[in-house]
Amino acid sequence: MLNLFNTLTRRTEPFVPIEPGRVRLYVCGMTVYDRCHLGHGRMLVNFDVLYRWLRASGYAVTYVRNITDIDDKIIERAAQNGEPIEALTERMIVAMQEDLARLWVLPPTHEPRATEHVPGMIRLIEMLIRKGLAYPGRNGDVYYSVRDFPDYGKLSGKSLDDLRAGERVARDEFKRDPLDFVLWKSAKPGEPRWPSPWGEGRPGWHIECSVMSECFLGTHFDIHGGGHDLQFPHHENEIAQSEGAHGHAFVNVWMHNGFLRVNDEKMSKSLGNFFTLADIFEKFHPEVVRFFLLRGHYRSPLNYTDGHLEDARQGLNTLYTVLRDHPTVQGGVPDWAGVAERAFKHALDDDLNTPEAVAVLFGLAHDAHRGEVGAAQRLRTLAEVLGLLNSAPVEWFQKGAGLTVQAGDEDRERIERLVAQRQAARVQKDFATADQIRQALLAEGIVLEDKGGITQWRRS
RNA sequence: GGCGCGAUAGCAAAGCGGUUAUGCACUGGAUUGCAAAUCCAUGUAGGUCGGUUCGACUCCGGCUCGCGCCUCCA
Numbered sequence: 001m002l003n004l005f006n007t008l009t010r011r012t013e014p015f016v017p018i019e020p021g022r023v024r025l026y027v028c029g030m031t032v033y034d035r036c037h038l039g040h041g042r043m044l045v046n047f048d049v050l051y052r053w054l055r056a057s058g059y060a061v062t063y064v065r066n067i068t069d070i071d072d073k074i075i076e077r078a079a080q081n082g083e084p085i086e087a088l089t090e091r092m093i094v095a096m097q098e099d100l101a102r103l104w105v106l107p108p109t110h111e112p113r114a115t116e117h118v119p120g121m122i123r124l125i126e127m128l129i130r131k132g133l134a135y136p137g138r139n140g141d142v143y144y145s146v147r148d149f150p151d152y153g154k155l156s157g158k159s160l161d162d163l164r165a166g167e168r169v170a171r172d173e174f175k176r177d178p179l180d181f182v183l184w185k186s187a188k189p190g191e192p193r194w195p196s197p198w199g200e201g202r203p204g205w206h207i208e209c210s211v212m213s214e215c216f217l218g219t220h221f222d223i224h225g226g227g228h229d230l231q232f233p234h235h236e237n238e239i240a241q242s243e244g245a246h247g248h249a250f251v252n253v254w255m256h257n258g259f260l261r262v263n264d265e266k267m268s269k270s271l272g273n274f275f276t277l278a279d280i281f282e283k284f285h286p287e288v289v290r291f292f293l294l295r296g297h298y299r300s301p302l303n304y305t306d307g308h309l310e311d312a313r314q315g316l317n318t319l320y321t322v323l324r325d326h327p328t329v330q331g332g333v334p335d336w337a338g339v340a341e342r343a344f345k346h347a348l349d350d351d352l353n354t355p356e357a358v359a360v361l362f363g364l365a366h367d368a369h370r371g372e373v374g375a376a377q378r379l380r381t382l383a384e385v386l387g388l389l390n391s392a393p394v395e396w397f398q399k400g401a402g403l404t405v406q407a408g409d410e411d412r413e414r415i416e417r418l419v420a421q422r423q424a425a426r427v428q429k430d431f432a433t434a435d436q437i438r439q440a441l442l443a444e445g446i447v448l449e450d451k452g453g454i455t456q457w458r459r460s
Numbered sequence: 461g462g463c464g465c466g467a468u469a470g471c472a473a474a475g476c477g478g479u480u481a482u483g484c485a486c487u488g489g490a491u492u493g494c495a496a497a498u499c500c501a502u503g504u505a506g507g508u509c510g511g512u513u514c515g516a517c518u519c520c521g522g523c524u525c526g527c528g529c530c531u532c533c534a
Contacts, residue, residue, distance in 0.1 A: 010464090028534075036534095043534040073532070156529075162462045163530065205532090227534025232463095234533090257534070258465090264526075268533055295473065295483075301466080301527070311472060311484040318483080321497065347474090355474050359482035369498055431493055438495070449496045458496090 002057060004223070005299060005351045007231060007254040008155055012351050015253065017222050023059045024221035025051065026213040026251075028230055029111070031068040032092035033077040036099050037274035038289070038304055039260040039267040043227050045290055046257045046298040046352070048105040049386060050225070053348050056334075056385050063108040064216045067093060070115050071205055075191055085192055099277040102286040104387040110216045114208040118194045121203045121211045124245055125183045125196075133244040137174030140186030140199045146179050149240045155254060156232035181237055183207050206237035210245070213238075219246040225255040229268075257298045264303060275304065281404065287390060288313045288402040294354040294386060313402035319361060319383065320401075322368045324393035326376035331384040340364050344382050357386060397458030405445075405459060415446060419455050422448070 002015040017023050027047045030040060047065075054061045068074075069089040078085045100107075125142055128134035133149060136142045146152045146160060153159050163179055172178070182204035187193035193200040213221065219242065226235065235254060242250040259266045262273045280289055283306070292312035296302040323329065334341050340360050347356035361383055367375035383389035398412070399405070418437050425433040438448050441457070449456045 030534080031532095040534050046534095071532090157463060158530065159462090225534095229529070229533050232529060233531090259528075259534080261527085266528070266533090270531095270533055297474075299465090300473090303472090308472065308484095314485085315483050325497085350475090353474070355472095355482075359474070362482055366499095426493085429493080435494060442495090447496055450492075450494095451497080456496095460496090 002053075002349045003351055004253055004255060006252075007256050008251075010157075013253075015222075017059065018220065018252065021058070021060060023054050023061045023223065024217040025054070025061055025063045025223045025225070026209070026217055026221060027063070027065045027108070027224070028209060028226035028234065029065040029067050030092075030096055031071055031073065032089045032096065033071075033074040034092065034269060035276040035278055036096050037267060037269070037276050038280060039227070039274065041099070041103060041277050041289065042260045042293050042298075042302065043257050044100060044105050045103060045293045045387075047225050047255075048103075049294065049298075049348075049352060049354060050223075050255070051106060051108070052385060052387060053352065061109070062217060064110045064112065064213060065108040066209060066212050067096075067111060067113045068205070068208065069093070069113045070192060070202055095278070099281075102281065103277070103290050104287065104390055106387075112212045112216065114203065114212070117208060117211050117215065118203060120215060121207045122184075122194075122196050124207060124211050124214075124241065127245045128183065128241065131244065133240075134183055135176065136198050139174045140201060141174060141182055142184035142198055143175055143180040144183050144237065144240060144244075145176060146181070146240065147177055149244050151243065152240055153236065155236045155239055158232060158236075181206065181233065183241075206234055207241060209234070209238050210241040214242070220249055221251060223253045223255060224251040225257070228256040228258055231256050258301045261301050261303045267304065280309075283404055284309050284313060285391075285396075285400065285402045285404060287388065288316055291316045291358075291388060294388070295358055297355055298352055315362075316388075317397075317401055319365050319379065319389060320391075320393050320396050322365045322376050322379055323389060324397060326368065327393065329377040329380050331381045332377070334378070334381050334385065338378065340367075340378060341382065344385075348385075354386065357382075361386075361388075394456075399459070401459045403459070415441065415457055419448065419457055423455055426450075 003012050004015050005012045030036060036044075051061060051063050070085070074085060074089060078088045081088060125134060128144065129136070129142070134142055134144050153163070160179060184196060184198055184201050185204060186199055186201040192202055194202060213224070224235065239250055261267060262275070265271065265273060267274045277286075277289070288309060292309050293302070295312060295315075336342065336345055340363060344357050344360040347353040347360065350356075361379060364375050364379040364382065368379060380389055396402075399407070418441060422434045422437040425431070425437070441448060445459050447458055447460045449458070
């Protein structure tokens with residue numbers, strides 16, 4: 001049975017879907033004003049594993065992951081670039097989808113964009129006003145009145161008075177309470193705008209998720225996820241909006257993934273210490289990145305360094321070696337009665353313990369190397385559940401073994417010619433020449449392995 | 461200031477109240493013409509001070525250090 005840590009209760013608890021056999025999942029996706037960085041990648045991979053594991057567990061999953069394509073930063077960035085907003089967001093969405101495909105992140109069932117749901121947002125804001133939970137300010141903005149929602153703070157464990165004590169909220173003369181947040185912003189000159197009962201304007205950030213989740217999943221669904229930083233205020237505000245409007249529970253399980261760090265500091269666009277996925281893919285194969293992310297638990301902080309990625313690369317190569325040595329094995333459906341399979345399932349059922357699941361993979365790799373029949377096939381099958389070992393093994397090793405190398409067919413032909421020359425020398429017992437060729441290739445990172453009369457080459 | 465999280469062997473990272481996590485790196489051996497891959501062998505780590513217990517890395521408390529949220533942020 002699957003157990004998940006629920007931010008709302010601060011406990012790991014058994015997962016029981018609202019509707020048997022079916023899971024409705026919503027994850028806060030990207031704001032598309034820039035490329036995805038590794039922290040985004042972590043979030044997206046973590047929830048991809050959840051999605052895959054729910055499906056592997058037999059659930060029919062409806063997975064919604066939104067795209068925020070209208071907000072302050074987008075407007076600002078488009079102006080800086082001197083390009084239309086749609087051009088910027090379209091470019092970033094295409095780039096994101098490329099990055100995610102390379103990480104083997106499966107596409108969600110629905111990937112709605114905020115700008116497609118503005119009418120729904122206006123309807124929800126009207127409902128909140130009717131219920132006395134929201135009010136228009138004199139400036140054309142509409143605010144949510146947090147003091148009128150008794151449960152405000154239940155997700156983040158904050159009380160309004162504690163928040164007030166922090167005094168970090170910007171003063172706004174049009175708000176009744178400094179902690180009230182914006183549902184609708186009146187348009188400033190030159191900004192994108194939609195007509196509304198409060199004049200032309202655009203939606204605040206939080207309202208879109210309440211509306212898009214309702215549109216695809218209804219007003220009460222199973223799991224809502226996102227990065228830890230969204231716990232407050234974004235998810236707290238979503239609860240205020242959705243539960244305030246509909247008068248019943250919004251989400252059963254809230255999941256938040258831990259941060260990716262650089263030099264023990266959160267990786268974020270605000271801090272400017274981020275590496276984009278595209279930057280990292282220049283050095284390391286995307287699957288190394290995925291493997292690196294899965295070696296840590298999703299709720300723990302994970303520190304990024306090239307050295308850690310290099311460790312991950314070596315480990316992944318160990319697994320690929322098994323597949324290379326068992327070229328005929330295919331993936332399939334796991335037999336959950338097996339010892340390794342049970343350990344694997346136990347690990348993932350325990351709040352997605354991917355480090356332990358990965359350890360099971362290494363156990364199977366070891367069994368396979370020792371000649372245990374079927375171990376390689378089981379390794380491949382379980383790896384598939386995690387979205388790993390997707391590449392053809394020989395190519396994996398010859399194209400860089402997890403490093404990004406730029407080598408074309410000519411290079412390949414040259415190497416194979418040298419390998420053939422060396423083989424001829426070996427037949428003549430001319431080991432001096434053979435070793436000279438080995439050394440020359442080794443100097444460019446190519447390792448030759450003589451096995452059973454034939455020589456395989458790979459990059460290291 | 462308020463709320464919360466963490467501290468595990470050289471590095472990374474899990475489970476578990478008493479039996480090998482796992483990976484990377486390192487060392488010795490086997491294997492190999494030499495290598496590589498692989499196999500075999502080798503690591504008693506658990507911030508610190510107390511408490512509970514027959515027994516604690518694992519539960520409880522203090523302390524120290526690090527981190528996060530409280531403002532846009534995955």
